[in-house]
Amino acid sequence: MPGLPLSELRVVEIGSGDALAYCGKLFSDFGAEVIKVEPPSGDPMRRIAPLVDAGNGNHESAYAAWLNTNKHSISADLDNPADIQKVRALLNSADLLLDGRPPSVIETSLLSHEQLRASDPALAITAMSWFGEHGAYRDYAVTDSVCRSLAGLVKLVGAAEGPPVLPRDGQIAIVAGLTAFIPSLAGLYGRANGARRFAVNAFEAMLQISEFDTGLALESGFTRPRLAINRFGRGFPVGNFATREGWLGVTVVTPAQWVGFCTLIGLPELGPDPRYSATADRYNHADELTGIIKPVLMQKTAKEWFEQGIALRLPLAIVPDMAGLLTQKVYRDRGAFAPVTIGNASFDAPVLPQHLTRSLPKPNGTAPLAGADDGKPLPSRKRVATRAATADDPLPLKGLRIIDLTMGWAGPTATRQMGDLGADVIKVESCQYPDWFRGTDPRGPYHPERTYEKTYWFQMMNRNKRGITLDLTTGIGLSLLKRLIEGADAVIDNYAADVLPRLGLDAAHMLKLNPRLVVVTMPAFGMTGDWSACRAYGSTLEQASGLPSVTGREDDPPTMLHAALGDPIGGVSAASALMLGFMQQKKSGEGQHIDLSQVECSMQLVAPSIIEQSATGKSGPRIGNRHPRFVPNGCFPCLGEDQWITLAIRSDDEWPKLCHIMHRPDLADDKALATAEGRRKEEDRIEVAIRHWTTTVRPDLAMVTLQAAGIAAGVARLPVDLASDPHLMKTGHWQPAVRPFMGPHLLPSVSYREGDALLPYPIERLAPTLGQHNEEVLRDVLGLGAGEIAQLAADGVIGTTATSKKSKAKAA
Numbered sequence: 001m002p003g004l005p006l007s008e009l010r011v012v013e014i015g016s017g018d019a020l021a022y023c024g025k026l027f028s029d030f031g032a033e034v035i036k037v038e039p040p041s042g043d044p045m046r047r048i049a050p051l052v053d054a055g056n057g058n059h060e061s062a063y064a065a066w067l068n069t070n071k072h073s074i075s076a077d078l079d080n081p082a083d084i085q086k087v088r089a090l091l092n093s094a095d096l097l098l099d100g101r102p103p104s105v106i107e108t109s110l111l112s113h114e115q116l117r118a119s120d121p122a123l124a125i126t127a128m129s130w131f132g133e134h135g136a137y138r139d140y141a142v143t144d145s146v147c148r149s150l151a152g153l154v155k156l157v158g159a160a161e162g163p164p165v166l167p168r169d170g171q172i173a174i175v176a177g178l179t180a181f182i183p184s185l186a187g188l189y190g191r192a193n194g195a196r197r198f199a200v201n202a203f204e205a206m207l208q209i210s211e212f213d214t215g216l217a218l219e220s221g222f223t224r225p226r227l228a229i230n231r232f233g234r235g236f237p238v239g240n241f242a243t244r245e246g247w248l249g250v251t252v253v254t255p256a257q258w259v260g261f262c263t264l265i266g267l268p269e270l271g272p273d274p275r276y277s278a279t280a281d282r283y284n285h286a287d288e289l290t291g292i293i294k295p296v297l298m299q300k301t302a303k304e305w306f307e308q309g310i311a312l313r314l315p316l317a318i319v320p321d322m323a324g325l326l327t328q329k330v331y332r333d334r335g336a337f338a339p340v341t342i343g344n345a346s347f348d349a350p351v352l353p354q355h356l357t358r359s360l361p362k363p364n365g366t367a368p369l370a371g372a373d374d375g376k377p378l379p380s381r382k383r384v385a386t387r388a389a390t391a392d393d394p395l396p397l398k399g400l401r402i403i404d405l406t407m408g409w410a411g412p413t414a415t416r417q418m419g420d421l422g423a424d425v426i427k428v429e430s431c432q433y434p435d436w437f438r439g440t441d442p443r444g445p446y447h448p449e450r451t452y453e454k455t456y457w458f459q460m461m462n463r464n465k466r467g468i469t470l471d472l473t474t475g476i477g478l479s480l481l482k483r484l485i486e487g488a489d490a491v492i493d494n495y496a497a498d499v500l501p502r503l504g505l506d507a508a509h510m511l512k513l514n515p516r517l518v519v520v521t522m523p524a525f526g527m528t529g530d531w532s533a534c535r536a537y538g539s540t541l542e543q544a545s546g547l548p549s550v551t552g553r554e555d556d557p558p559t560m561l562h563a564a565l566g567d568p569i570g571g572v573s574a575a576s577a578l579m580l581g582f583m584q585q586k587k588s589g590e591g592q593h594i595d596l597s598q599v600e601c602s603m604q605l606v607a608p609s610i611i612e613q614s615a616t617g618k619s620g621p622r623i624g625n626r627h628p629r630f631v632p633n634g635c636f637p638c639l640g641e642d643q644w645i646t647l648a649i650r651s652d653d654e655w656p657k658l659c660h661i662m663h664r665p666d667l668a669d670d671k672a673l674a675t676a677e678g679r680r681k682e683e684d685r686i687e688v689a690i691r692h693w694t695t696t697v698r699p700d701l702a703m704v705t706l707q708a709a710g711i712a713a714g715v716a717r718l719p720v721d722l723a724s725d726p727h728l729m730k731t732g733h734w735q736p737a738v739r740p741f742m743g744p745h746l747l748p749s750v751s752y753r754e755g756d757a758l759l760p761y762p763i764e765r766l767a768p769t770l771g772q773h774n775e776e777v778l779r780d781v782l783g784l785g786a787g788e789i790a791q792l793a794a795d796g797v798i799g800t801t802a803t804s805k806k807s808k809a810k811a812a
Helices: 018-028 062-067 081-091 103-108 113-119 144-150 171-189 202-220 255-264 279-284 286-297 302-311 322-327 329-333 410-420 456-461 475-486 507-513 538-545 566-588 598-616 652-661 665-669 676-681 683-694 699-708 719-724 726-731 774-780 786-794 805-811
Strands: 010-014 033-038 051-055 058-061 071-075 096-099 124-129 197-201 238-242 247-251 316-319 337-342 345-350 401-404 424-429 466-469 490-493 518-521 592-595 633-637 644-648 712-715 734-739 743-748 752-754
Touching: 010 018, 010 081, 018 033, 018 062, 018 071, 018 096, 018 124, 018 171, 033 081, 051 062, 051 345, 058 062, 062 337, 062 345, 062 598, 096 171, 103 124, 113 124, 124 171, 144 171, 144 202, 144 633, 144 644, 144 712, 171 197, 171 202, 171 566, 171 598, 171 752, 197 202, 202 456, 202 566, 202 719, 202 726, 202 743, 238 286, 247 302, 247 538, 255 279, 255 302, 279 286, 302 316, 316 538, 322 329, 322 598, 337 598, 345 598, 401 410, 401 475, 410 424, 410 456, 410 490, 410 566, 424 475, 456 743, 466 774, 475 507, 490 566, 507 518, 507 592, 518 566, 538 566, 538 598, 566 592, 566 598, 633 683, 644 699, 652 665, 652 699, 676 683, 699 712, 719 726, 774 786
Parallel strands: 010 033, 010 096, 033 071, 096 124, 124 197, 401 424, 401 490, 424 466, 490 518, 518 592
Antiparallel strands: 051 058, 197 752, 238 247, 247 316, 337 345, 633 644, 644 712, 734 743
């Protein structure tokens, strides 16, 4: 489809795994010619349930079909020299190789990257692996749950007594796939300056979720406890509550939201009650408040509470199950679901959420059968890149300017990705309304001690940006912002849908100011539909996506994952949307509005369950920490206080190895346990035996012992543990920094390495202090003189210290 942003690209995909396939889907559904190279027996993912009848006795994985829409498939044995030559000939005409083979396999392969770069330096390569190409975990056996455990995303989830809750598979695929797509596409955007090789790993990609809690723990000196299912964060009420019909997701953070929530439930006297007015006080009185709130919420349906909450600007959500999600009108009206076809089978699945209004992604489509394109000639084509990029070449996005109107976590994560790759990101705040990630409560020490300059997580989300302040409630402030927009390549905001239009800065108006502008908006439910005005946090997005309804055990309430999951997912989704917009901008010279719904971004995480519901008419039972294929699978207590290890037996061959480690020859000799089906019947007994062993062993020792036998295992780490994780120390993930107000601290790095580098890109700019670059930007970008800038400061249009809204009104 020539109108799509990636229609001029040819991508070859080698290897297996859902993260690799999802990255390839992002290319294929936006028009690239993606050629999937499979073994003669087909990609093993084709055999993952649920299977659909594709005809002629062929049963195919519905999940794998969704991941492979609009791709071509050829078969090749990569141990066969003749097939290697066939693949090399294919790569000679490709722009990009997406390679999901393990690093150890790539290094010894006839298609090693060293050989490919030597013989074909203009081929861009992205290697995707679990842990990267060096470090202590590089060759570890792994599952989704093992990776999440090591990434600090399991231990804080669940009941106080444990075990920590393991989520469903498929979520890492989205995070890692998007994380790989962003630098890959950035490299192709700048391919005239040479082809690049990136090595992306899922482990560090997942740290984009846990880094908030890591920063919180490093700042406060302690880690929040695991209290109970759906009890997390630092505030209350936060979680899922039963109503007369359905479940209501609630996230109340600010004092104003607490007052509004009390008004909603008909108890306005609780709002100013000094026992509950502060966020920390509500957290400390959570049990007492739960007893008050729960019976009140049973008086109405979740839908009624949610719709009334929109008017009060409260971050609420209906928490649907999969059947309800597929029938919700707001998503159907936005085209969030569309059919996937493979052979004779067809079912609905989520559409990519990067809603480029002038170049929409293909609404899913047809997935190929294995080897469907064997023997078919490919059209000839010529690459743009003629050489490999060198260390002397600029970063791929250098020369692009982005006006960043985002706050919090999701939007700043998106622009951080762009700044990391060389774009000039200008973050716009105001002294009256600083980024709320600097602090949500302007009382107490916020102003006198300038605590808004000292929050750890703000530093993490805003590296590699310049920062200015503009009072957009003044005519001159708004005029200066419009001038910045006129000269920019993109603008992005994550306000609620009605905020910027009230200032005359809706997408249509901005495109009139600058027709080549890429405009990204990212409210919770998008800019259209009955729910577009809904306010949301990351937890709201998770709730609305339906993910809690498939997490945990069958008798549990819809279970949250105790991280504001939707924020980083929305962030990397928005970054990928920006890159797609830039590709179309370069191709056509035109800008466009990208209408991103952050809930639809989060729905990608629950795609396997949505697909199962659509393909089979039901979503499988919630089986807690057990797994549909791996038996046993779980998170088990170890020696010490609240110490846990996650392990999985992925094949029948691994079972006797586990029995040997546990000194249980009787279990190894039991023929009834030799297969996964047999072990599933005795899962309770097996888990007791595992606990008897793990409780005698330190978690790290258990991990290395199991890994030495080829068994997937990982310590359930706390987020704060990641700052001293030996693998991350070896790979240079944490970069030391010293910034005014903060002093020495650690900052996370990108999730990829370029070329053969062992270390990530260095951080070029620390997060800006409030208004730090006012003079630099206004002078160098807008051409203002020193006198004009001084007058703006005197009038309060710009500044470098936060001011209360009351003091501004008094001065006026």
